[in-house]
Amino acid sequence: MEHGGNKTSHPYCPVYDSIELLQEKWILHIVRALLEGPHGFNELGRAVGGANTTTLSQRLDHLERLGLVDKTIESTMPPRTRYELTDSGRELQTIIDAIDAWARKHMPACKKHENEGAAA
Amino acid sequence: MEHGGNKTSHPYCPVYDSIELLQEKWILHIVRALLEGPHGFNELGRAVGGANTTTLSQRLDHLERLGLVDKTIESTMPPRTRYELTDSGRELQTIIDAIDAWARKHMPACKKHENEGAAA
DNA sequence: ACTAGGTGCTCTATTTTGTCAAGCACTACA
DNA sequence: TGTAGTGCTTGACAAAATAGAGCACCTAGT
Numbered sequence: 224m225e226h227g228g229n230k231t232s233h234p235y236c237p238v239y240d241s242i243e244l245l246q247e248k249w250i251l252h253i254v255r256a257l258l259e260g261p262h263g264f265n266e267l268g269r270a271v272g273g274a275n276t277t278t279l280s281q282r283l284d285h286l287e288r289l290g291l292v293d294k295t296i297e298s299t300m301p302p303r304t305r306y307e308l309t310d311s312g313r314e315l316q317t318i319i320d321a322i323d324a325w326a327r328k329h330m331p332a333c334k335k336h337e338n339e340g341a342a343a
Numbered sequence: 344m345e346h347g348g349n350k351t352s353h354p355y356c357p358v359y360d361s362i363e364l365l366q367e368k369w370i371l372h373i374v375r376a377l378l379e380g381p382h383g384f385n386e387l388g389r390a391v392g393g394a395n396t397t398t399l400s401q402r403l404d405h406l407e408r409l410g411l412v413d414k415t416i417e418s419t420m421p422p423r424t425r426y427e428l429t430d431s432g433r434e435l436q437t438i439i440d441a442i443d444a445w446a447r448k449h450m451p452a453c454k455k456h457e458n459e460g461a462a463a
Numbered sequence: 464a465c466t467a468g469g470t471g472c473t474c475t476a477t478t479t480t481g482t483c484a485a486g487c488a489c490t491a492c493a
Numbered sequence: 494t495g496t497a498g499t500g501c502t503t504g505a506c507a508a509a510a511t512a513g514a515g516c517a518c519c520t521a522g523t
Contacts, residue, residue: 237450238443239392242371245442248481251362264500272359275482280501291449301490302500311449321441322365323358329411329431330357368510384471395511396472421519422471 244289245318249274249282254308254315257292261307291315364409365438369394369402374428374435377412381427411435 245251249271256262256270268279283306286292291312297303308315365371369391376382376390388399403426406412411432417423428435 237446238375238439239372241442241446241450242375246366246368246371248366251366252359255358255362265498275484276501277483277503278481281481296500298499300488300499302488302498304500314445314449318438318441318445319358321438322361325434325438326357326361329434330361385469395513397474397512398510400472401510416471418470418519420517422469422517423519424471 244285247282247285249278250286251319251322253279253282253286254291254312255319257306257308257312258316258319261305264302264304264306267306286312364405367402367405369398370406371439371442373399373402373406374411374432375439377426377428377432378436378439381425384422384424384426387426406432 252271252274253267256267259270262270264276264279264283267283268274268276271279274282283292283294287294290309293307293309293312295305295307297305372391372394373387376387379390382390384396384399384403387403388394388396391399394402403412403414407414410429413427413429413432415425415427417425
């Protein structure tokens with residue numbers, strides 16, 4: 224327990240905790256999708272690359288509790304909900320941008336030997 | 344499959360793939376630790392917050408195969424290995440920086456108890 | 464010399480986490 | 494009328510991460 228997220232006597236590092244959050248499966252994908260605008264539940268699941276409802280539900284709940292995502296129920300019975308980023312959430316843009324920049328520069332280099340199926 | 348990492352007919356999105364990588368458990372922690380300098384195996388495990396050896400081993404292997412981390416065996420028998428970032432890996436600094444900046448600004452809002460200024 | 468603890472890393476068993484599929488209650492479009 | 498879409502929960506299952514032991518050796522303390 225070096226950076227000691229919350230385990231023991233360590234002084235608590237916000238960066239460590241953020242990483243803990245961002246490394247949760249789908250979180251980054253969800254943020255990226257939500258940065259492009261509000262989404263519905265299933266819609267978001269698809270936009271994100273096919274996350275299943277159980278996980279998605281849990282992740283959104285987490286993000287909501289942390290105040291990064293805003294959930295608006297537009298109608299209960301013909302189910303219609305809207306998920307969108309809060310101000311704090313929207314500022315995650317810088318992180319996605321950094322990933323974006325890095326990815327364009329370095330990621331293709333790594334996966335040269337990808338499935339050539341569509342790699343035109 | 345919107346951003347379609349590699350599943351189907353989608354044109355392949357490096358950003359999606361990067362996110363897939365970065366969201367793997369411990370990866371971001373590992374990168375953060377490694378940005379502060381080379382580490383040994385167990386040392387890294389501790390620096391990272393207590394990842395267990397099995398997982399750590401796998402993650403380092405992944406990072407190495409992607410060319411982000413360099414593994415140098417300094418001595419086989421008195422075991423001594425050195426893991427350090429490659430150039431590509433070192434450029435992940437920008438991402439960690441972005442996370443760092445965001446974390447300091449918004450993460451404390453979630454659990455306002457910090458009193459550490461590490462990770463300059 | 465001998466013990467305790469450190470190095471890197473793999474193996475097995477167990478726990479944690481994520482996924483699949485079905486279902487509810489209802490609307491919209493064909 | 495029927496098919497497909499909406500949001501989301503539950504229970505059964507698969508995949509991933511963990512603990513912990515162990516190997517083969519070195520270093521420091523006593």
